[in-house]
Amino acid sequence: MADKESGLGITVKKEDDMPEWYQQVCLKSELAEYSTVKGCMIIKPNGYAIWENIQKTFDAMIKKHGVRNAYFPLLIPEKFFKMEKEHAEGFNPEVAWLDKAVTGGERLAIRPTSETIIYDSYSRWVRSYRDLPLKINQWCNVVRWETEATKLFLRSREFLWQEGHCVYETEDECEKDTIYYLNLYKKFIEEFLAIPIMEGKKTDKEKFSGAYKTYSIEAIMPDGKSIQAGTSHNLGQNFAKAFNIKFLDQNEKEKFAWQNSWGISTRLIGALVMTHSDDKGLVLPPKIAPNRVAIIPIAFEKNKKVLEKAQDIFRELSKHDPILDDRENLTAGFKFHDLELKGIPLRIEIGPKDLEKKEVVLVRRDTGTKKSIKISEIKTQVDKELETIQKDLFEKAKKRTFEKLVQSENLNEVIKFIKERKIILIPLKNSKDVEDTLKEKTGGAKTLNIPFSQPQIKNKKCIISGEPADYWVYVGKSY
């Protein structure tokens, strides 16, 4: 597979045609491809290895916080859906139902999300304050029957995710933990994926169907469109009341529980690709790259010592899951090209002349910078270089994100900014109608989230209705 497709580089520039460029990077670096099944995608080994790293890293973080994994059924009876009205209305258009001829007349849905099936269990599991907090997560597939065109990782009818579902005694505890998971997402994504995160609260229009409050993390892409990279919902007592999740408190008094749910998905891989990659192909931050290092022996066919040293280095750098490309029938140039396309963060070249000088050449994927180093120092130098790449990628993405951010109180200016693909902080009223009008007048801009840190809102007017504004909120185009 590798030899065949990697000969073809990316044929458009990121700047010129981002959607086409994005698709080519995903396909040619073999992260994913379209399936014959309409609306679905295949996550190929290169893409799945990134998802495995996301899972492994984030799973350890939530387990440290006391969350345990479980698995609930794929199929959800219609009656559960209907129990929380807003939830049912919100998800109904996207639900894939089973054929009644199979189910014997029962209407069963493939889960688009699992609140209802999980909370049916919770209504039996939660009895006393001693059972709380209950912190459970599942890693699974979900199906949402979208009609929009498939975009690899960003929009497909089936995707993979984690969904955490917790139950608490008090509103305060619930809210605190809802924010805890939001911050954990931010920490994980900024530290490992090197994607800058803007965290905040969703407006009522944009919140999760059935939630009391929804918090989101948004990532601004190089084209100025935002990706909702994760959400953490404070469900209040909405589902507890719908599913009768009650507990006896310390005073033997029966109370409804408080709940949250939170999720990130394979969408993150899409954000990762778009944020860092370039016209040569994939660029991966070292901390999430399945292979951090590739070792390329040069002119080794006639020089056994070059290959032997390359093998030594391969063993020495094992913690970075290195690739040793010792294929004999391919030129070094072809291999460089292939590694660039696949996004290996650091390339190590070693040829006969390097060996004489007891050196190797390090080449950074992100900048192309070359550097000769002593072989004796390879471990520390590689560690240092990978750290620098990770840091630089994040700083670069942060700088670009900040450049997109503007503030405005004037609708015409906002319309202009939207055309320029900026993300604009505006004063707005909390109203569905206002947001509908905003979308219409700006040609499709939506509210992203309300940042926690707010400029003075007193005496500010909603840029749509002219009435007193409720908050400053970011608006922009989004994926």
Add this chain to the structure above:
Amino acid sequence: MADKESGLGITVKKEDDMPEWYQQVCLKSELAEYSTVKGCMIIKPNGYAIWENIQKTFDAMIKKHGVRNAYFPLLIPEKFFKMEKEHAEGFNPEVAWLDKAVTGGERLAIRPTSETIIYDSYSRWVRSYRDLPLKINQWCNVVRWETEATKLFLRSREFLWQEGHCVYETEDECEKDTIYYLNLYKKFIEEFLAIPIMEGKKTDKEKFSGAYKTYSIEAIMPDGKSIQAGTSHNLGQNFAKAFNIKFLDQNEKEKFAWQNSWGISTRLIGALVMTHSDDKGLVLPPKIAPNRVAIIPIAFEKNKKVLEKAQDIFRELSKHDPILDDRENLTAGFKFHDLELKGIPLRIEIGPKDLEKKEVVLVRRDTGTKKSIKISEIKTQVDKELETIQKDLFEKAKKRTFEKLVQSENLNEVIKFIKERKIILIPLKNSKDVEDTLKEKTGGAKTLNIPFSQPQIKNKKCIISGEPADYWVYVGKSY
């Protein structure tokens, strides 16, 4: 959750009513429970933690062999199913189809297994001998619309598994690797789950729909019924021809590829429970137990030093993921009972008197044996004890398995043995009719597999048809 349900011990004996005992162990040790969705189960955190250990361990084994993970769509178009005739016929009765009103008229199935959807991709991915061998695996959920009653882990409409799908240049290579995965299953299950495995080849009647040859690993349960714990199918060129998976060999000649597929599932957890557990509840081999050790400080409420020492030990034994039960409102007896129910392999008790003597008491879950040891030696002693438990559980299960095995060439004797719940090695003809008759005459016994190591078969007659037998095959009742 823990406090509430664990007060109730197992109320039937394993010997007296194994199905009821099994269900109680699963429910009361909180491994799993029945879902409101008919035929489906919920894998609770205690059960899922075992599955995570199975995944982690086996995943590392296949990756070492060059297998990479990927993810293919949940939904399979009907036309793919129909492409391999035997496969379609075999799975058709168990397929859950989507509502055509959702799919716009297309018939889409929830995957009962993924050969067809994966091989559609392979037909595009495989072009040259350089693309081979192709070794891909996926961990996912599958749905088989069974009508038999749900048995936790053993039989449910949805279950979790891994399915490996490999493509090779030659028949020989394919066959060798098919056996390789079979042996890897045996090694993994015997070494980690401490369940003795009988490996062999399935008869034509019992082979996988669409396979050329099916190999299986069978585990004999204490009640004398067998569990098919995993299968490895040599698919020959059946699917390659159906899906047009061809490659150019080194001489530029076009050839059909050879393929295999292989899987183990959450069923293994059922076999694990049944093999080792007892009338007090779950018994887990240390190598697969999520927590190997539990530390119980005794009378610590008035003796701070006891608690402090227990905490020291907790830290010292961290590699065993210990539990420290320092709940104040519960008696030590209650805690012991709870840990026994949950199957923690080794209990460490420490009370004021132990502390005076600088000792702790180790109690083995499997045998109940107690032993005082010096605290200074705790690390090595615990390691040793856990190793011994692992070894003893396997030896015990092996002894019991061997006791069930008999050999016979006489139908009446076989019928008697089946009543006694033995597993019988018999000479048989390779024929569906013969196996149907066998099943009928024995009240439900099936062929399990044909062991690789065969007694002399020449001149032996099939115990059903009287014609020359093709092989010695194990028969018995099975789950």
